[in-house]
Amino acid sequence: MRVKALRGESNTGLLEPCSGVELKTTGNVTTGKRVEFDWIEIKKGRYIHQNCSHPLRxxxxxxxxxIHGLEYKNRKIYWLYTFGSMDKPQGHHVGFSWWEHQKFLWLQEMHWLQKENNIRYMVNLIFLVLGVVIAFKQL
Incomplete structure (x- = not known):
């Protein structure tokens, strides 16, 4: 899943997409080209920014x-730490729409459908509804 990196204006709480650099490696030569958006690739347990992988868990x-205090087009904002270091204030803001947010939580194995208690609850609810349907059919 690809999302845009965001940067904020100081003391406003509003974010906007930031421009970035696209790196291309040909043999032993790496060249950079300025691009309109700085893209971050979200994977399972990690994210990739400028051909460098950073852990998420x-x-x-x-x-x-x-981050609940920042806004960008009614999206859910997250701060991703660089290289898994929470000591340094380095990282990237990203914004997820509702669907992207569900996908992000699923990739990080934090979605509510992936928790054992919630799965048991859903199975019990399905059996309860089936029991009610069978009871009404026998009336």
Whole structure:
């Protein structure tokens, strides 16, 4: 999943897409070209920014956090730490639409459908509805 990196204006809480550099490697030569948007590729447990992979999870520790005070086109904003280091204030803001947010949570294995208690609840609910349907058919 590809998302745009965002940067904020100081003391406004508003974000906007930032421009970036696209790196191309040919043999031993790497060249950079200025592009309109800075893209971040979200993968399972990591993200890739400018051909460099950064972790998003390590065991129970998350290297990202949800930011509720920032806005960009009614999207959910996250801060992704660089190289899994929470000590340094380096990282990237990204914004997810509702569908992208569900996909991001699924890739990081944090979606509510992936939790065992919720799966049991859904199965019990399905059996309850089937029981009610069978009971009404026998009336």
């Amino acid at each position: 390590s065991g129970d520790e998350n290297y990202f956090k949800r």
